[in-house]
Amino acid sequence: MAKKQQEKSQQTMDELMASAVELFGTKGFTQTSVAEITENAGYAKGSFYRHWDSKDELFLQIVERKLREYRDARDPKVSGAHDLEEAMNIIWDFLETIINDRNWSSIFLEFTIHSAHSEILKKLMNKSIYRLSNQIFADLVRAHVRTDFPPEKIGALNTALFEGFLIHRTLGTQVLTIGDVRRAAIALALANGAKNG
Amino acid sequence: MAKKQQEKSQQTMDELMASAVELFGTKGFTQTSVAEITENAGYAKGSFYRHWDSKDELFLQIVERKLREYRDARDPKVSGAHDLEEAMNIIWDFLETIINDRNWSSIFLEFTIHSAHSEILKKLMNKSIYRLSNQIFADLVRAHVRTDFPPEKIGALNTALFEGFLIHRTLGTQVLTIGDVRRAAIALALANGAKNG
């Protein structure tokens, strides 16, 4: 059997990824070094690069997995919504759970800005598997839009407000609560997407 | 006279800052090294640290100067506004000029996220001289708010939407135009701050 070796390799990847999730989640992306990730998992630095080409690549994999988990918990709920307001409320219940997932939302934000340095990363970050953004929200909201305002823009404005709040929160500013932003985002979506403004 | 030496020192600072403004404005904060800044200005790396304690400190000085310039051009206009809508429109004329100032808005954004790694920097970035944010917009809008919705929150929501759009734009996503965001921000401010919603 040529199985054991693959299994060992997979286990190493899992251990390294678990170590990375722990460290990224505590210290953020930039502040966590590859050497720390491997050391924390009991390997040498070189082992990391047998499994991933770069720190970026590992982070993208973690993001993908986390977003998939979030969505699996969310999508069934949203599809049961009856109108735009209900859909938006479910979306914001979801965004609030993300906000409460340690400080991952801030770390996503950090990586999003980091990705601006590379054209390749930028393109990747526009894909829906790496972003809670645009297309996704648009799709969730589309069925309930009663005006000719593009659902994509409703989704993008929602993301903008959410990510703007993340910046606000990252800096430790206290003026806004997530409730404030939630109300504003829903009001905005309804003004644009519900019959009579 | 002990003047010439001070003058020379000031000239060096000016030259290094001009070099930094040029490079930051082209390549961003992280991608510009201190060695590049000094080399581009014709000095050795060590000279930089005679005038600033860190790359961060120089960047803050540049931000402070740029924001002062922006505001000097804006404040007289806003103070002539007669109602909330007019004030918001003037504010957004101003935000659009910032967006059009090469890619400085994205670089501000980059540094804002960068500052999250240091408590000291975070505190500094909450000061109005380093941010186009919260307090400033609140003050500009306060006189025209006709509800009991806090002007600070109107200002902060406006900033959130603007900075969220910056992220969107930095990633090269095409869904939103600045016009879309402007309309949304003004609608939001009026819904919260004008009589009858």
Place this chain on the structure above:
DNA sequence: TTCCAAAAGTGACCGCAGGTCATTTTTTGA
């Protein structure tokens, strides 16, 4: 004009980062 203290300017050096790769260790199946 001489001279020396203070200021400006220099660049080798430090620690640490992400990433590479020749080498060693372990696993596997014949």
Place this chain on the structure above:
DNA sequence: TCAAAAAATGACCTGCGGTCACTTTTGGAA
């Protein structure tokens, strides 16, 4: 038992922000 293949290693590379002992320039007092 053994050799090929895969996994693991850590010294090493380049480049970063930042330091500091040193050299050069400057300016005023003797």
